[in-house]
Amino acid sequence: MRVLIAVTHLLGAGHLTRAAALARAFALAGHKATLVSGGRPGPLGDCERAKFVQLPSVHIVGTDFKTLLNEAEEPVEEAHLAERRALLLDQLRITRPDVLITELFPFGRRVLADEFTALLHEARRMRPRPLILSSIRDILVAPTRQDRIREAHDRLARCYDAVLVHGDPQLIPLGASWPLDEETKSLLRYTGYVDEDPAPLDRHPRTGIVVSGGSSAASLPLYRAALEAARGISDRSWRILVGRGIGEADFRSLQTDAPAHATVERARTDFRALLARAEVSVSQAGYNTVVDVLRAGVRPVLVPFEAGNETEQRLRAETLKALDLAEIVSEADLSPERLIAAIAQALSRAPTGTPPVSLDGARGSVAITERLLRKTSALHRAIDWSRLDEALARAEDRGCPIGFWWRDDDAVAHTPKLDRLLNLADRYEVGIGLAAIPEAVQQSLADRLQGHETAYALVHGWSHANHAPLDEKKAEFGTHRPVATMEIEAADGLQKARACLGERLLPVFVPPWNRIAPELLPLLPGLGYQAVSTFRDRDRHRNVNDLVQINTHLDPIDWHGTRSVADSNALVAQLAGAVERRIDGAADPDEPIGLLTHHLVHDEPIWFFCEQMLDHLLRRKVRFLQIPRLFRNKSRIMVEL
Template sequence: MTGPVLFWVQHLLGIGHQRRSAAIARACAAAGLEVHYVSGGMPVPHLDLARCRFHQLPPCRSPDDSFSALIDDQGQPVSPAFWSARQSLLTQLVTDIRPAVFMTETYPFGRRAFRHELRPVLEQVLKTGVNVASVRDILVRKPDPAKYAQAADLIDRYFTAVLVHEPDAFTGFDNSFPFSGQIAGRLHKTGYVAERPLPPGNPDTSREPSGDILVSGGGSDVALPLFRAALAARRHSRQANRNIWRILVGQGVSEAEFQSLIKDAEDGVVVERTRADFHDLLSRARASVSLAGYNTVIDGLVAGLPMLLVPFATATETEQTDRARALAEAGHAITHDLATINSLSLAAAVDRTLDLPRQNHNTAWFRGAEQSAAILHQLATQTRE
């Protein structure tokens, strides 16, 4: 007998956490598991959850990239009544579903603001099931080392397994979490979670693609400096001044800003909202220009494209910079600082990027969703035997 799996996912700004978790949830459903998916973030249009059952907690988000506060769907600061409503609903869901596996996305390696709603549930699950943590390849660096120790202690106390979504031979997580040795017995490297599997065969590396320069920035508005630089960069490029530059703008960018980008676009530059056929566009592109979020990078690696990574970085957001640097050092990408980008520097960086070859990557790197589903299936079965 195999019991149900319950996912808890909370995004605050961009939607990468939701996209990655949804890919794992779909793989679990395809493996025959009963999957419940609980989201505490703002609704995400067109989130593909296949046969999974979706449950929405009262949503909240960060109003800006400082992540210093949380607001509800009315733009008001979250209140004690808000937290109480969330915790009551989540507790009731766990009581009704009785999950064999309860999986938290990022927590306890992040999302500390939600600890008061999660810890009672973690205790509750342990009576009938197991807790699992899901975390991407690289963590945000923390100025307070005690927070690393607290996360390791919570893993020891509550969690049976930690699914780290990077290939086994990679060390992004180990390098960014100094207590990885303490929890080594619980760690499972799953490989990268790709929203779309590798196409049959490998990318054609024998020809120079003639497709678009595809500029994307995820679901939030933090990529606006990149988008504005791209509006006039095409004419300054030596190698891509005859290609279409296609800028895909996420829903987190206001309609006023979106219309301003359309108005200011030069000839040969197309500005659109993010498209459902993004992966098809990527497979036909000449190069990818993007931030360095997990999902965007994996999409580029799957496509085998030359990538220009422009990481979003603040004093408290270091993960994209670390990921971009690692990929550049491995010869998979060129990088550019978001804070200093302009049309001329972007054009020059794109030209350097186009000197990179299209690449074949190990297909085993990108089976993170399937490997995660296999681990969760095994745990859900063992728990109910």
């Protein structure tokens, strides 16, 4: 696999550390990994087997996540951000990845949303499209605004194939920190915790106390409190490891203030080995630090970072304390006295040993990604598109342009399945006509379609009630009732649908079960309808004045058998046949080929076939016509039925 990982760490280096561990794991498994970092350069360990690309960096100070700074500590300008985007997209084109992984986005990094969405847009346009994954830690900080949560979920459904959650649900499920809807839940793949260095540790007699604070400047109060606490616990050696986020002046001040039995030095590459020999670890509760502590089996005292309403570290610390794996000192209550008390409590207990938590998340991420890509590739290869390809090539040779459009029936309300349908349409940038049942339509459908530029509602009969005898095919507007009765219902359907859906409704009549009495057709324009849509090639030799007819021609559901997806070879043959009829003149070449779906009854095989069909058609560069273009083009009002 060619794997591209995009990460930007803004404060500490934890996000970069985890992303680098993933890149190493992919490379060690024999894949070509490229890591693109947009944060400050930092130590990456052994990344020789993976390609590393540094973008012009951005970072923040404190908890001001809205103000991005450049290397000169100045607010970034648009030219700086534009250069980053251009270089990132260049790497996408150069790498042509089989797998694209965005670290934290869309759950976070809203300040860089333009950059990430540009990357996703270009990736989705690639043929073949890469598998797109989001990579997140075990605990997230959810926005307080519900619209931002919905925005993240919408981006996931529209752009992503899965979410790699680098945690263990037996310890902390993602739902403990982030509200999940059903569609987002279906995307989650727990990998286990990502340990940047899974090598076994030598066990030594444990002595002394190790204090660490990550790579940001936010840990300075912890270092100062630890030095004072060291004066109160003088019978143990202390080693205080200061991250690079602490300036040189503060670092020198800490060294000067240290008592004789406390060593103050910069963070070391053998940190894990130091923990394995320590009696107690004092640290914040960041992801990587906690993984180090759990792997080393040292008794931790955690001082979770909570400034700026951060909740991630507090939740992680409380989870470990509830399992009797840690002591906690609140950041707000941090003092030498409280730190001494917590260390004394930790010293009174035996080391924790390795807890029953999955710490093999890097290799787990590789294995999950391999399975996802194999499944996608295998299913794609299982569909033989050759007959369709031959028909499309023949159409091109004959100068017969083939258009496609998409209709979905039975919409009534905003549901997770409707979201999935619209997000699929958005992913492939195709329009869709939603045949909505007027009697059952709800305001939530109108709200969902508001502002959606490519999805329009059509009028799906009146109540979708069958009036045909038991021994005949189902129909609501067939030949089984008085025309006058059906005329009233068709008029009521347009009126009620328009009152609810407003400008998102087009006056297009879609009879349920695609059957309509011939006597009703001439009456539709007088009721306000401009078009009708059923299921078959339209007849060029029967005219209905002022009425467009644009039909559908392929329904992937096996209605009379499994009610799952029909045989893929038969479906491809139907598509190819529709193309061939237009080439040979057996069907009207001006009528686009219509795809018909029913989102409310789709199972996974149906969803998969629809996505693969869209993907293949667009790779063949076929035209998908937008819905208003089909039904509002005045020059085509007099199309033959």
